Amino acid sequence: MVVMESQVVLKKGDSAPDFELLGIDDKKHSLASYKNYEALLVIFMCNHCPYVKAKVDAINEIQNKFGDKVAVVGINSNDSIAYPDDSFDNMKKFAAEKGIKFSYLVDDTQQVAKRYGAVCTPDPFLFDKNRKLVFHGRIDNAMKPEDKATEKTMILNIEKLLAGNQIAKDFDPSIGCSIKWKN
Template sequence: MVLLKSEIVLNAGDKAPDFNLLGIDDKKHSFAEYKDYKAKLVIFMCNHCPYVQAKVDAINEIYDKFKGKIAMIGINSNDSTKYPDDSFENMKKFAKEKGLKFTYLVDETQEIAKKYGAVCTPDPFLFDKEGKLVFHGRIDNAMKPEDKPTEKTMILNIEKILSEKKIEKDFDPSMGCSIKWKSQQT
């Protein structure tokens, strides 16, 4: 398990790095294609992580609550050679089993995770209409897979963005498994 560190690549106000990644729908997707949404939520995630599995219902709740208003994009950057549970084919199975309706992309080169500064799964980044980072952090305040949340942090922050209110705390560390890098990062 990894707690997000203060070595953040993206800071509040920074523009989202664009990407062109393959989705489980077998089509390429870019950040730019979501420009008309009032907010965009990019979640670095994977299939096998117990922290992601524990958050699937909360992630699906976010999608269901805000579909049509925000864009949701899941990105799997894990090394699927060492972690076959995170392969592209298993991403398709995971999405079907868990009822994921949002875009789920594979970052085979891991370049996008590095550009965002993602370090764990899940690692959510919330952007405003202009594509500027407004919040980097947790889905909710349950920090262990077995914990029950008492605050829906991401939902509260999305509601603020949609009603054009300021998010006071732009970074609130998430906890999860480390991204499985192809070569060790220092």
């Protein structure tokens, strides 16, 4: 397992790169699918990573707390040939097992991850209603799968965004397994 830290490719104020990806609901999703939300949280994730597994409850909490205002979108860009645990069928199983209610999309070509500059799982990007980047970074301050979070970083930042307040830090790196790139 290669542990990576998020990198800065998109900067604060950059527009969310568009995508057209298949979701576990068997429908195509794009940025326009989420136009009626006040904010968009895109999280690059997968099924097998212990860092993602440790954050699923926290991501579900964000969905449950803000789901009417914030679109939560998980994107799996891992090479599912080399890592069959991350196949589309296993994404559906994982979502069912973990009670995932947010959109979970597959990025077969890995082009979306590259456009966002995602390198690890989870790698979250928070955009405002104009789809400008306001925060790229951690969901909470538990940096290892076995750590207990004492600060809900993403929830605090979403609350600030929805209240019209400035987010102090626009980049606070997330840590996780590396995205499994195709050769």
